[in-house]
Amino acid sequence: SSGINAEYGIEEYHTKGPLPDDIIHHVITANELYDEAGVTATDRITYMTDDVVTIFLVIDNMAKTLANMLVRVMREPRVYEKMVAEIREAELDSLQSMDKSLRYTEMVILETLRLHPTLMRGIRTTKHENTELNNGLVIKGTGMIFFGHLVLHRSSKYWKDPYEFQPERWENGSKDITPFTYLPFVA
Numbered sequence: 001s002s003g004i005n006a007e008y009g010i011e012e013y014h015t016k017g018p019l020p021d022d023i024i025h026h027v028i029t030a031n032e033l034y035d036e037a038g039v040t041a042t043d044r045i046t047y048m049t050d051d052v053v054t055i056f057l058v059i060d061n062m063a064k065t066l067a068n069m070l071v072r073v074m075r076e077p078r079v080y081e082k083m084v085a086e087i088r089e090a091e092l093d094s095l096q097s098m099d100k101s102l103r104y105t106e107m108v109i110l111e112t113l114r115l116h117p118t119l120m121r122g123i124r125t126t127k128h129e130n131t132e133l134n135n136g137l138v139i140k141g142t143g144m145i146f147f148g149h150l151v152l153h154r155s156s157k158y159w160k161d162p163y164e165f166q167p168e169r170w171e172n173g174s175k176d177i178t179p180f181t182y183l184p185f186v187a
Contacts, residue, residue, distance in 0.1 A: 061118045068116040107167035113184035117149040122186045
């Protein structure tokens with residue numbers, strides 16, 4: 001919640017502060033309670049800023065992923081019908097039961113993240129001099145390797161019909177997926 005609602009107006013927000021259920025209030029409180037020897041006020045502000053930025057980045061990525069998933073599902077009537085049927089029959093009593101009864105929905109999410117990864121590129125640093133890659137290429141000295149998630153996730157070398165939205169490719173989990181070719185969250 002934003003901390004501003006009908007019962008708690010803007011004036012009260014500015015004079016009394018946010019409501020206790022406000023996410024920013026919880027971040028500030030958690031950082032004020034962090035009491036370790038050597039932690040300065042500047043450290044607390046740094047931690048708090050990092051927490052707030054992380055929250056907004058997560059929310060932004062979740063929104064983009066959900067939007068991409070909804071567009072993909074609406075463009076594929078077969079997927080839409082299967083997903084709706086599963087949701088209507090699902091046990092929604094607990095997270096554990098949802099996890100077991102929403103298997104097709106999970107496959108839709110995995111496929112969405114394959115076609116629309118949260119990050120577009122990753123970076124790795126070589127730790128050793130003259131690093132040899134699997135393809136025989138040698139990186140002289142030490143350096144950085146940049147790789148594109150989108151390119152990797154849509155490569156016909158690793159994926160059958162890579163541009164097609166096929167949640168069923170995840171029926172066996174990641175068993176049929178070439179290792180290190182599905183990296184939706186790797187930075």
